[in-house]
Each structure stands twice: as C-alpha cells, then as structure tokens.
Amino acid sequence: MILTRIQHSLWRAAGLALMGLTAVGAHAQQVGQVSLLIGAAKVIRADGSRTDLRQGDAVTVGDRIETAANGHVHLRFLDHGAASVRPDSVLEVQSYRYDPDKPSSNEVRLKLHQGVARSISGAATENDKNRFRLNTPLAAIGVRGTDFIVQVLPEHVRATVATGAIVMAPFGAQCRADALGPCGGRAGQLLSADMGRMMLELRSGEVGARIVPAVDAVMASVPQQAEVRKAVQMAAIAAAQADSRSTATDRAAAAVLAIAPVGPTDARVLNTPPSRDSELAWGRWFSFYSGFDNMSIPYWAASEGRHITVGDGNSGLFRKGDPSAAEAVFRNPGVDRVDFRLTRAQASFESGSHMEAAAVEGGTLSLDFLHRRFATALALSSLTGGSAELRLGGAIRSDGTFAVAEDGQRVAGAVSTSLQEAGYLFEKQVGNGVFRGRTLWGRGK
Secondary structure, rough: OOOOOHHHHHHHHHHHHHHHOOOOOOOOOOEEEEEEOOOOOOOOEEOOOOEEEOOOEEEEEOOOEEOOOOOEEEEEEEEEEEEEEEEOOOOEEEEEEEOOOOHOEEEEEEEEEEEEEEEOOOOHHHHHHHHHHOOOOEEEEOOOOEEEEEEOOOOEEEEEEEEOOEEEEOOOOOOOOOOOOOOOOOOOOEEEEHHHHEEEEEEOOOOOOEEOOOOOOOOOOOHHHHHHHHHHHHHHOOHHHHOOOHHHHHEEEEHHHOOOOOOOOOOOHOOOOOOOOEEEEEEEEOOOOOOOOOEEEEHHHHOHHHHHHHHHHHHHHEEEOOHHHHHHHOOOOOEEEEEEEEEEEEEEEOOOOOOEEEEEEEEEEEEEOOOOOEEEEEEEEEOEEEEEEEEEEEEOOOOOEEEEEEEEEEEEEEEOOOOOOEEEEEEEOOOOOOEEEEEEEOOOO
C-alpha cells in the first residue's frame, strides 16, 4: 500500500503520542500499547516480572503476551502496525525500532511461541519490507506488505494471507532467527493473497514449507476451535451479560415496549459504514470478516476516541466517552424513555457451511430508563432462511449496556452516553440455520 503524505503525518503523530506516554519500568521504552483486551491475559516483562494485562497498558521490547483460554489481545505499535493475539497464545516482542526520519534503521521482530496471532505491517516496514520478521519455533516468516495470520502447534506452523504476501522458511544455515526479512534460498516458500484460499504449512522435521488448501483460514484447524471461539464470544460480552437471562418481568416489559409493529425500511441503504463523528461504531477484528459486511470498519479506526462495550468473535461495538463516567450518566439520564429508528444494519444467514447475505427489513428499539428495561424487534429474511422475526426484551445495566439470550435468540448492545445512538449484535435461530448480524440506531424523531 502506498501511503499519502497525510497518512504518514497521522501515523507519525500517533507514534509520537504513544511515545509521550509513561514508559513501563525504569529503563523500558514503550513501543506500543494494548488497544483491546477481552478475557484474561498476562505479560511477562524482560526483567521476569509477571502481571495481569490491562487495556491501555504499555508494550515494551522483551514483553511476552500470554492469553488465557478466553483471552484475546490487540496490540498497536508506534508505527501503527498491529498484532492480534488469540486465546491460548504467546507472542513476544523481540525487537522494535521505529524512526520515521531514518527508515533504514527501522526494525520489527516478533515471535509467536504458540497459538494463533495476526500481524499487520505498519509504517516501520513500508519503505523496506526486509525490516520485519515474525519467528516461530519451526520457521521464520518475512513479509512483503502484509496482513497475515499464523498458527503455531508443536507439530506444525501454518499461515494464511489477507493482503500482500509472505515468505516462510525453516531455520537453518540460510535462515537465522536473529535476522530480519524473508529467508532466502530454496527452502523459502512464498504465499500471496491473490492465490486464493490457500495456506503455507511447515511440519516438524520437514525441509521446506508447502502451499496447501486453507483450513478455514487456519481458524478451524485450531484444536477445539469451536470451544475456543465460543469462549472468546462469551468473554467479549461478559461485561454486559451478568444478568443475560430474561425473566418474566423482562418479557412483560418487552411486551409493553414493543407494541409498535416492525415497520419496513429501505434495506439497501442500511449496510453502510457509520460517519466519522458517530458516537458508536462497529470495529471488526479481521479484515476478511465477511463479504456481506459493509457496516463495520477496522477496529483501529472504530477505537479512535472510543472504547469497547460489547462484541463477539467478529467485531465489537465501540462507544465515545469516558467509560468510568458512564454509570453516572445512566444513573440519571434525564429522560424516562427513548424510541430509536434503525439507521444501519448488516445480517447473514448461516446453515452448516453455507453462508449468504440476509436482509434486515425493519425494526424497533425502545429503552425505558424509568424501569431500566429495553425491547427490540427485527424483521429478517434471506433466500435460504426465509422470513423470521426477532423479539427480545431485558434489563439495561448501569453502564448503558444490555444483553439477553432466550429461546434461540440473543442480543448484546449499548446506548451512547448522549442517548442519541444505540447498537447491538443479534442472533436468531430458525429451523435450518441462524441469522446473525449487527445494528446501529438513531434517536427517533
């Protein structure tokens, strides 16, 4: 990707801003920070100290990020590069140097000891791709302007590419772990995004990597991946799901609030990105999340000036404002009830391995702050799934989030602190599959 001068300026400003933050330790130099934390994770510093990781923590050279079975960590570096560390994974920042005025001195070296991680190259390697390296116990991976995912298990290393290209090679005389860039020689194997759904695989004891059909972009090949993914999803909405089961009182409130029928809307204009100044935005974790999704934006863009509220394994709902002040706002919102209109929506229908775009044909959302209850309804349809209607109600929590799961239906969402916007993710089980998606709402007029 060729960056504009504006982009370079923005990235440099972001790097300088990060460098202005307090460093960790007496001699440690901050090279990035934790931009997102879901579930549990720890960091082992270069001095051997071990602490629980928190969102906003500084990242320094020598840090080892270790995620638990429900942990998911996103790192953002000074050059606007990024790394995503999946559950049960260990990623180490082995070296990092970024000087926008001296690109020849830049250096980024990471090591994935185990698990799954995604890496997105930043400005440090824009001019010279040979300044980046991701090591694993079995192989080295160099990039050529890339967004890629790597999986490390004792018996093999696998990698897929979302954009750009990578080169994988086993360690040996022509491939040292302390070097940078792609390894040369015959053992190096290239994989580019334009090769389609393929992946690189290097098994223990083999002399070179090979290109094979991708196994669900390495995601489905992780042991117990269904359980791991479910753990991530549950951890992502844990803050909003302490009282997720609806009660008879909740259902009664839903019946009262959702009197209005689900009105029709123009579905063609719903699946579009939010405006830059929106208080709420859906940020997707992965660039290849869904071909049906035009509504979410990259998480680093959604998280600019916003913080995470709820989410799942694909994306999260980010909200502007100070998260520590949210409870004060919703404790006394100054209004008894707010009715919202649907402004953005994206949906898909999944049945087994089949996935297709679905339409959100209309909806209602009402929040009763007097009784701290919400109710919503959505009209859904797809070619295979037919027509369905989601109707749910439940409690609004003190921080303005809400979540409920009942009878094959689920929603988890949040309202903005100005009470002008709301959003939620949803699932609706039907006989032969499930509708999934996310919504954004504006204050009714």
